[in-house]
Structure formats: C-alpha cells, structure tokens
Amino acid sequence: MRKAVTLQQVADAAGVSLNTASRAIRADRYVSESARARVQEAADRLHYRPNVLARRMRGDPARLLGIFVNAIGWGVVHELVDHISDEARRLDFDLVVFSAENFHDRRRVGTSDLLCGLCDGLLMLLPNQDDGFLEVLERDRSNCVLVGFAAREIGLPVVVVDNRAAGRMAAEHLLALGHRRIAFIQGSRATGQSSERERGYAAALAAAGIAPDPALIGAGHFDPGSTAAATLALLALARPPTAIFCANDGMALTVMEVLRGRGVRVPDDVSVIGFDDIALASYTQPGLTTLRQPSREIAVSAVHTLLRMIDSGQFESTRRTYPPELVVRQSTGPARAR
Amino acid sequence: MRKAVTLQQVADAAGVSLNTASRAIRADRYVSESARARVQEAADRLHYRPNVLARRMRGDPARLLGIFVNAIGWGVVHELVDHISDEARRLDFDLVVFSAENFHDRRRVGTSDLLCGLCDGLLMLLPNQDDGFLEVLERDRSNCVLVGFAAREIGLPVVVVDNRAAGRMAAEHLLALGHRRIAFIQGSRATGQSSERERGYAAALAAAGIAPDPALIGAGHFDPGSTAAATLALLALARPPTAIFCANDGMALTVMEVLRGRGVRVPDDVSVIGFDDIALASYTQPGLTTLRQPSREIAVSAVHTLLRMIDSGQFESTRRTYPPELVVRQSTGPARAR
DNA sequence: CTGAAAGCGCTAACAC
DNA sequence: GTGTTAGCGCTTTCAG
Numbered sequence: 094m095r096k097a098v099t100l101q102q103v104a105d106a107a108g109v110s111l112n113t114a115s116r117a118i119r120a121d122r123y124v125s126e127s128a129r130a131r132v133q134e135a136a137d138r139l140h141y142r143p144n145v146l147a148r149r150m151r152g153d154p155a156r157l158l159g160i161f162v163n164a165i166g167w168g169v170v171h172e173l174v175d176h177i178s179d180e181a182r183r184l185d186f187d188l189v190v191f192s193a194e195n196f197h198d199r200r201r202v203g204t205s206d207l208l209c210g211l212c213d214g215l216l217m218l219l220p221n222q223d224d225g226f227l228e229v230l231e232r233d234r235s236n237c238v239l240v241g242f243a244a245r246e247i248g249l250p251v252v253v254v255d256n257r258a259a260g261r262m263a264a265e266h267l268l269a270l271g272h273r274r275i276a277f278i279q280g281s282r283a284t285g286q287s288s289e290r291e292r293g294y295a296a297a298l299a300a301a302g303i304a305p306d307p308a309l310i311g312a313g314h315f316d317p318g319s320t321a322a323a324t325l326a327l328l329a330l331a332r333p334p335t336a337i338f339c340a341n342d343g344m345a346l347t348v349m350e351v352l353r354g355r356g357v358r359v360p361d362d363v364s365v366i367g368f369d370d371i372a373l374a375s376y377t378q379p380g381l382t383t384l385r386q387p388s389r390e391i392a393v394s395a396v397h398t399l400l401r402m403i404d405s406g407q408f409e410s411t412r413r414t415y416p417p418e419l420v421v422r423q424s425t426g427p428a429r430a431r
Numbered sequence: 432m433r434k435a436v437t438l439q440q441v442a443d444a445a446g447v448s449l450n451t452a453s454r455a456i457r458a459d460r461y462v463s464e465s466a467r468a469r470v471q472e473a474a475d476r477l478h479y480r481p482n483v484l485a486r487r488m489r490g491d492p493a494r495l496l497g498i499f500v501n502a503i504g505w506g507v508v509h510e511l512v513d514h515i516s517d518e519a520r521r522l523d524f525d526l527v528v529f530s531a532e533n534f535h536d537r538r539r540v541g542t543s544d545l546l547c548g549l550c551d552g553l554l555m556l557l558p559n560q561d562d563g564f565l566e567v568l569e570r571d572r573s574n575c576v577l578v579g580f581a582a583r584e585i586g587l588p589v590v591v592v593d594n595r596a597a598g599r600m601a602a603e604h605l606l607a608l609g610h611r612r613i614a615f616i617q618g619s620r621a622t623g624q625s626s627e628r629e630r631g632y633a634a635a636l637a638a639a640g641i642a643p644d645p646a647l648i649g650a651g652h653f654d655p656g657s658t659a660a661a662t663l664a665l666l667a668l669a670r671p672p673t674a675i676f677c678a679n680d681g682m683a684l685t686v687m688e689v690l691r692g693r694g695v696r697v698p699d700d701v702s703v704i705g706f707d708d709i710a711l712a713s714y715t716q717p718g719l720t721t722l723r724q725p726s727r728e729i730a731v732s733a734v735h736t737l738l739r740m741i742d743s744g745q746f747e748s749t750r751r752t753y754p755p756e757l758v759v760r761q762s763t764g765p766a767r768a769r
Numbered sequence: 770c771t772g773a774a775a776g777c778g779c780t781a782a783c784a785c
Numbered sequence: 786g787t788g789t790t791a792g793c794g795c796t797t798t799c800a801g
Contacts, residue, residue, distance in 0.1 A: 094746065095571045097548075099794060115796060123770055145545040146792035150484050150777050157542060166772050171509070178530060187542040190528035192516060204495060204525040207483040210435075232478065233433045296527065346714075376684075378716045408432065409471065437778060448788045453780060461786060485778035487794050772801080777794105784789075 098141045106135035118143065149211060156185060158399065159212035161205070162192045163219055163283070168343055168371040169386060170218055173240060176392030177216060184400060186213070202226075209235065214399040216240060221283040234408045238399045239320045240391060244285030249403070252395040254386040256286045259417035260293025263338045263366050263384055266419055267302050271428035272336040272364065275303075276327050278348065280340035281314040287315075287340040290368060294338055296394045309334055320344040324351040335363060335428045342367035342374050342383055349377065349424065360426035370420050382423030387415045436479045444473035446475050451468040456481065487549060493625060494523060497550035499543075500530045501557055501621070505716045506681055508556055510687065511578060514730030515554060522738060540564075547573065549737035550738040554578060559621040571675075572746045578729060582623030588740070589750045590733045592724040594624045598631025601676045601704050601722055604757055609766035610674040610702065613641075614665050616686065618678035619654040625653075625678040628706060630678055647672055651682045658682040662689040673701060673766045680705035680712050680721055687715065687762065698764030708758050718760030725753045 104114035105426055109128055109269055116124045117132035118141075125192030135141075149155050159182050161309055178188050191208050205226055209215060214236035216344055222244035230237045231248045239251045267275050277294050280287035295305055320339075324347070327334055339345040349359055359365050367374060370385035384408030394413055402409060442452035447466055454462045455470035456479075473479075487493050496519050519526050529546050543564055547553060552574035558565055560582035568575045569586045570759050577589045598736065605613050613707070618625035633643055646668055649661030658677075665672055677683040683705030687697055697703050697717060705712060708723035732751055737748055740747060 094576050094744070096739075097571075097794095101794080111794095112773080113771060116771090117457075118561075119796085125770060128771085140567075142540075142544050142567075144548060144794050145541055146484060146488050146548045147777090148796075149545070150482075150794085151796060152487055152777070153796080155545065157545070174530075187539060188530060189542070189546070190530060192512075192528060194524065201525060202480075203483055204527070206480050207487070207493065207549070208527070210482060210484045211545070229478070229480075233435075236432050298786085373711060373714060375716055376711060380463070403432075406432070436777095439778080449778095450780080450789075451787060454781085454787090457780085463786060466786080482778050483795090486780075487793095489780060491780080770801105773799090775798080779793090780791105782789105782791085782800095785787080 097144065098139045099261070100141070101262060103135045103141045106139060107131040117279055122195040134231065134340075152429070154213055155211060157187045157189060157212045158216060158396070159208045160188060160190045160216045160218060161208075161220070162181050162190055163221065168341060169369040169388060170240075172371075172388045173218055173392050176321075176389045177396055180393045182394070186400070187394075214238075214403045216395055216399060217242070219236055219284045219286075222285055223283075236399060236402045238395045238402075241286060242284050243388050244282075246358035248410050250346040250398050251396065251409050252391050253286070253412070253414060254391065254417050256289035256412045256417075257293040257296070258385045259368065259386075260290035260295075260338075261297040262293075262417065262419050263290075263368070264294040264297035265296045266382070266421070267336045267338065267364060267366065267425065268297065270336075270364065270425060272333060272334075272337070273303060273428070274306075274334045276309040276311060276337045277312040278311040278320060278323050278337060278339045278344055280344065287332045290340050305410050313339065315341060315342075315344060315348075317347045320347040321351050324348045328352075328355060336425070337363060338364070338366050340368055342371045342381060344375060345383070345424075346377060349381070350405060359424050362429065364425040364428070374420075375422065377424075379424045382422045383420050385418045385420050387418070391415050434503060436477045437655055438479070438481070441470060441473045441477055441479045444477060468489075492551055493549060494553060495525045495527060495550045496552050496734070497546045498526060498528045498554045498556060499546075499558070500528060501559065506679060507579075507707040507726060510726045511730050514727045515734055517581045518731045518734040522734070524734075524738070525726060552668040552741050554733055554737060555580070557622045557624075560623055561621075573605065574737060574740045576733045576740075578733045579624060580622050581606045581627045583622075586748050588736050588748050590729050590736065591750075591752060592729065592755050594627035594755075595631040595634070597706065597722045597724075598628035598633075598676075599635040600631075600755065600757050601628075601706070602632040602635035604720070604759070605674045605676065605702060605704065605763065606635065608674075608702065608763060610672075611641060611766070612644075612647065612670060612674070613670045614647040615647060615671035616649040616651040616658060616661050616677045617684055618651060618682065628678050651677065651685075653679060653682060655681075657683045658685040659689050662686045663693075666690075666693060666695070671701075674701070674704070674763070675701060676704050677696075678706055678710045681708045683719055683721070683762075684711060684715060687719070697762050700767065702763040702766070704763055711762065712758075715762075717762050718761040720760045721758050723756045723758050725756070728753055 100114050101111050104111045114132045117129045155272050217239045219241040224261040241252050313320035313323050345365050367381050370383045374381040374383050442449045452470045455467045516526050551695040555577045557579040580589050651658035651661050683703050705719050705721040708721045712721050
C-alpha cells in the first residue's frame with residue numbers, strides 16, 4: 094500500500110512553503126498566479142489528495158451524515174435508508190451507514206465514536222431502547238435524530254409513524270369485515286413500536302366491545318422461527334382466530350406460509366394483515382393487506398430536523414408523528430361464519 | 432451539542448500528566464495503581480471517550496473495514512453485505528458502508544478519501560468500470576478487494592462468480608428443455624458481469640449449432656422501464672422467443688409481469704430464467720428459475736483476501752472465481768411446439 | 770502576497 | 786513510575 098502524498102511534499106516539489114501550497118489547493122485568494130499554477134502542477138503530478146481526516150480533526154465540517162442501522166434490509170429500514178440518502182444528497186450531504194446488531198456492544202463502541210466524530214450529524218434507525226449509546230447521545234445533546242422509536246420519552250428529536258393509530262386502523266379494518274376473534278403477533282420490544290401497535294389494536298377491540306383475550310397474543314419477535322411457533326399455537330386453540338394482525342410484514346409472510354402448509358386458506362379461512370408495506374407485500378399470493386408508513390416523509394423530516402440542528406447549533410428534542418395508510422390487498426376478507 | 436471531553440481534561444481532573452492518563456486509559460503497564468484508579472475515576476465522572484479520529488490519524492489500526500456499494504438493496508448486494516458483515520465481525524472487524532451512485536462524482540470524492548483513510552481496508556461491491564476511483568485505488572496499490580467485477584483486467588484482487596459458466600448453464604438448461612429461440616436481456620455494462628453472462632449464453636447456443644440472432648438480444652439496463660420495453664419488443668417479433676434469459680432476477684420479475692399483462696403464460700408459452708436467486712425469486716408465482724451465486728463463499732473469500740493484505744502489508748492482485756448453481760423452479764418448462 | 774508557528778487529540782520515544 | 790517532547794496532516798492566526 095503506497096503511502097499517501099502529503100501537502101508538504103507538494104509544497105517541496107513546487108518550491109513553496111506548506112502554507113502557500115495549502116492556499117493554492119483551496120483556491121484561497123492571496124496567492125500569486127504563478128505560485129498557484131506551480132502548486133497545482135505538482136499536486137497533479139504527485140496525485141495529491143487532501144487528508145480529510147486531518148481536516149476533520151481540526152473541526153472543519155465534513156458535510157457528512159451517519160446512519161446507524163440495526164439490520165439493513167430488514168424491510169422498511171432499507172426504504173428509509175434510500176429516502177434519507179436521496180434527501181441528504183439533494184442537500185449536498187454524503188451518507189455513511191454503520192450497521193450493528195447492538196451499538197452498545199463493547200467492541201463496537203469505538204466505531205460508534207469514530208462515526209460520531211466523523212459526521213456532522215447522526216440518524217439512528219429503529220434504535221434499540223436498551224442500547225446504552227442512546228444515553229450517551231442524549232447526555233451529550235448530540236446532533237442526532239431518532240427514526241422509528243416509540244419506546245419512551247427521550248431527550249432527542251424523534252420522527253415516527255403514528256403506531257397506535259395504525260394498530261387501531263388494522264383492527265378496525267378487520268372488525269369492519271366482521272371479524273371478532275382477531276389475533277396479534279408481537280415483534281420484539283426493541284423500538285417500542287410493536288407495543289404501540291398492540292395498544293392501538295387493543296383499543297379498537299375494546300371500543301367494539303370485545304374483551305381482550307391473552308391467548309390471541311403471540312410473540313413473534315420479528316423472526317420466522319418464533320412467528321411460526323406462535324402461528325401454530327393460535328391454530329391449536331379451541332377457538333382459533335379468524336384474523337391475524339402481525340406487527341410487521343415479514344412476520345405476516347411467515348404466517349401465510351405456515352397457514353398454507355396447514356391447508357388453511359387466506360383469506361377464506363383466516364385473514365392476515367401486516368405492517369410496513371415492504372416490496373414483497375405486493376408480490377405474494379395473495380397480496381398482503383398492510384399498513385404503509387409514509388417512509389419518504391419520515392425520512393425527509395428526519396434529515397431536515399438534523400440539518401436544522403447542525404446549522405443552528407441549537408439542540409431540539411421535538412417529536413414528529415406521521416399518519417399511516419391502510420393498503421388493502423387480497424389477504425383480508427369477510428369473516429366466515431363458524 | 433456538548434463539546435467532547437479530552438484526555439487533557441481527565442488528566443487535570445486526576446492531577447496527573449496527560450501521558451500518565453493515556454497510559455492508565457489504555458491499561459498500559461508502568462502505571463501505579465493509585466494513579467490508574469484516580470484517572471479511571473476522573474474519566475468515568477467526566478464521561479471521557481477517546482477520540483478515535485486522533486488515534487487513527489497517528490496511523491493506529493482501526494479494526495474497521497469499509498464497503499463501497501453502488502445501490503444497497505439491489506438484490507444480491509444486500510446479501511453480500513450481510514455475509515461480509517458476518518465474517519468481518521467474526522474476525523473482530525467492524526464495518527462501515529458507503530453508498531454512492533458514482534464514486535467518481537466530484538462532490539463524493541472527499542467522502543471516499545475519508546473512508547479510505549479511516550478504514551484498514553476497503554471492499555468495492557459491484558463497482559462501475561467507469562468509476563475513476565478504481566484507478567486511484569489501483570495506482571495506490573490500496574488495501575482493497577473488488578467483488579463482482581468482470582469488466583477488465585485490473586491490478587487489484589477480485590472475487591467473482593464464474594459469470595461465463597453461469598450464462599452457459601442457463602442457456603443449456605433451456606436448450607435441454609427443447610428451446611431454440613432463446614432471448615437474452617442485458618443488464619447495464621457497469622461491472623461487466625452482464626456481458627460475461629451473455630458470452631456464456633452465446634457460447635452455449637453456438638455449441639448447439641444455433642446461429643446468434645441480434646433481434647433476440649434486448650437491453651434491460653437492470654431497470655424496470657427498459658426491461659419492459661425490451662420484453663415488448665421481443666413479443667412483437669415475427670418469431671418471438673420461447674424462452675427469455677435475464678441478466679438478473681429483478682429484470683426477470685419485470686419480464687414476468689409484462690408477460691402476465693399480455694396474457695402470455697409462464698412457463699407454458701414462454702420460459703423465464705433469471706440470475707442471482709434473490710429472496711423474491713422463491714415468492715413469485717410461478718417461482719423463478721435462476722442461477723445462484725455462492726454469495727457466502729464470495730463474501731468470506733473477499734474478507735480473507737483483504738485481511739491478508741492488511742496483516743502482511745503485501746499487495747496481491749489475484750482473481751478468484753466461484754461456481755454458480757442452477758436453481759430450477761417453475762418459470763422454466765419444455766418448449767411448446769409452434 | 771508569503772512564511773513561520775500554534776493547535777486539533779492522541780500516543781510513542783525519550784528523559785528523569 | 787512519571788513527565789516532557791515530537792509528530793500524525795492540515796488550516797488559521799499572526800508576522801513579515
């Protein structure tokens with residue numbers, strides 16, 4: 094690996110001082126044309142590229158945002174990253190993604206710090222409420238915006254879909270189709286979003302005069318294994334549900350797979366509704382009814398909030414909520430009389 | 432945004448010199464127990480966290496790898512990122528992802544440099560052959576491995592699936608099913624992989640005594656719009672193809688959509704075969720026959736090559752090729768007599 | 770216009 | 786054991 098060319102080398106080659114070289118490179122005024130030309134020539138010849146690390150260590154802005162992601166590709170996360178990226182680029186900021194299962198992992202702390210120091214601001218996507226790094230960011234009043242976080246009050250700006258309303262809408266859609274035994278499959282508790290969705294679901298049921306039934310609540314943890322197990326448990330009930338609401342689309346797909354394997358038809362025997370409206374949702378057979386997050390608005394809002402903090406130097410800790418949208422496809426239908 | 436605590440502040444608070452504080456923090460020997468304890472206490476109290484940027488600027492290793500990605504989520508890219516991430520973490524390296532449409536974009540050069548300087552090594556996923564940054568990496572003999580690059584000889588290590596063999600396998604599968612008029616829909620020329628797949632396809636046809644027909648080659652550019660147009664053009668031919676081989680799965684899905692819209696049945700009327708075996712491929716109706724890349728092996732190999740270069744300081748520029756695997760699903764079937 | 774010097778935060782080498 | 790010094794590559798005072 095060839096060693097990088099430094100400005101000093103360029104200066105030497107051009108026969109000027111380090112400082113003059115610096116001015117020439119940055120197209121600063123106060124440089125004679127002849128000096129500028131000689132430096133430029135030397136820089137080109139030596140393939141000089143400024144050391145951005147050094148600049149950054151002086152505190153110069155990097156025009157760079159960092160995104161922390163728990164698992165990229167996890168459905169809606171990918172979409173958010175895309176939209177954030179678009180908006181950031183539009184505003185002439187670059188983007189670096191740091192993906193980690195758990196940011197508070199000891200070995201990962203260094204990288205977190207590194208990225209913090211490197212970037213002008215940070216976006217945390219679906220952060221885990223147990224992540225110790227959140228407290229650090231909160232304490233430092235960092236330039237940081239949380240996206241998709243609903244676990245607790247926190248001294249950092251948050252942008253999030255109205256999970257509670259969305260849960261209510263999902264349940265109301267099923268109630269309107271005549272369903273009375275509606276199951277809910279929870280995701281993990283990481284971001285608190287699943288719990289909020291569950292609260293909305295429970296509220297809608299209560300409003301319809303339906304008593305909560307703990308047997309109809311399954312624990313899916315957002316992963317296929319436990320989701321399949323939860324589905325089978327629901328099917329094994331004396332009075333199984335006629336509809337299943339899943340805290341995200343991935344689990345809904347798993348549920349549909351399990352049902353198909355058991356010869357249960359969707360939506361004829363059981364209706365299934367998901368959450369997020371990932372790309373796959375429109376490709377499955379039958380198409381998945383789900384709640385779409387306005388991920389574009391959420392992403393744009395998060396970027397703007399962050400840039401406002403960066404530009405103004407003022408810390409804010411607002412909370413912006415965006416309305417979801419029901420997308421009806423073929424996986425939900427009228428409740429069959431039993 | 433609170434200012435970061437520096438080691439100097441910790442040292443002052445603990446009543447020792449900067450250097451002793453440094454030793455204590457790094458658990459260096461040659462520190463008295465009492466000093467160590469006082470420094471530790473001060474550091475905790477002030478919430479000191481070392482500035483990784485500063486360490487890095489001295490040349491200390493970061494145990495950090497960088498991935499450059501053209502568009503994350505683009506099918507196989509996501510899978511590669513996942514596997515690379517797993518392997519890197521297993522070897523106690525962290526990972527930073529930099530996503531850019533074109534790395535040679537003027538405004539992006541700074542970020543590229545930054546990441547280069549930051550990371551111990553770099554992985555370029557499906558780099559664009561026109562990317563000027565490749566020449567820089569090549570010239571500097573950088574710690575950098577290219578994944579999924581088949582455009583040209585290059586003075587950097589490359590790990591890639593055997594695209595030519597894969598193209599041949601796809602065509603041979605269709606030939607074995609009795610197809611004679613087999614179309615190919617090209618992707619973009621960015622990485623050179625599509626061209627290699629096409630060469631394999633052409634070779635298989637030639638071996639079967641079939642003369643190449645330019646009308647059967649469509650330009651899909653890996654995007655839905657042009658792929659749909661190419662498909663319609665194929666359908667409009669006097670003698671349309673009975674099978675279509677697409678340079679990736681995404682385009683194959685688009686082709687299937689278009690065919691469905693036109694009332695053309697898959698595989699009864701036309702067989703379709705893709706490339707990559709993305710997750711969606713097994714969810715479509717009918718399931719998509721495709722060629723799977725051994726993305727896990729490719730990822731692991733890339734990481735190992737990179738770490739070898741980092742550890743040894745020795746530059747290498749080997750080229751490792753991995754065999755593809757034919758995955759037969761329902762989108763390909765016997766050619767219908769016409 | 771140009772050059773010398775200070776400093777960003779940290780650690781290795783060198784004294785005491 | 787501990788403190789002092791130099792230096793990573795760059796830009797910003799501050800003098801000439």
